[in-house]
Amino acid sequence: MIEIVMWICGIMLGLASIACVIRVAKGPSILDRVLALDVMLLIISVALCLEMIYNKHTDFLLFVVAACTLGFIGSVTVSRYVSDQRNA
């Protein structure tokens, strides 16, 4: 049964990441791109969790925690940078 679940989840995550990549390519402003990349990082964390479930190990737990922190730092940094040049 876990095989079928993995296929369904993988297809959903793949479609979601394709949508994110399209938004990163199109995105009218840099903030849209940051949002899309943030969601991309979440998708990567979810994929790490799925891999841990499929192979029954816990090696990637710290990567998941690190990905959460990285996404926060990235989006805050970029939005600070954007709001500093608001008169440009």
Place this chain on the structure above:
Amino acid sequence: MEMFLDILVAVFLILGCLMSLIAGIGLLTFPDMLTRMHAATKPQVLGFLLIFTGLAIHLRSWAVVPVLALAWGMQLLTAPVSAHMIGRSGYRTKHAAKDSLYADELKLVVDKVSSMPATGVIEVPEEEKK
């Protein structure tokens, strides 16, 4: 019992991945930045909660729960902060479509600040705060 737990894991995983798919579709189809922000926060809290619960149940282990709680708590603390920062800078840089807003409570303060020299003190008159 084992069968029940396996089905529970499957339901949690599929719902959690559905949250990511919803976020992707929302990012692709919503018209402006503020609505896209609304879509992008779907997998951050509920999606992660479902996936982490599925992971802990599938591994049948209490030892992973503190680490997963740490990761989830980190998301819970940082998601509002980064959404606030993105929304704020989007408002300031005119990326957000302000015509579509029903209420714009920040406009008063921003107009005040941008019309005066940079002293760092914001004074909003008492009758306008209401």
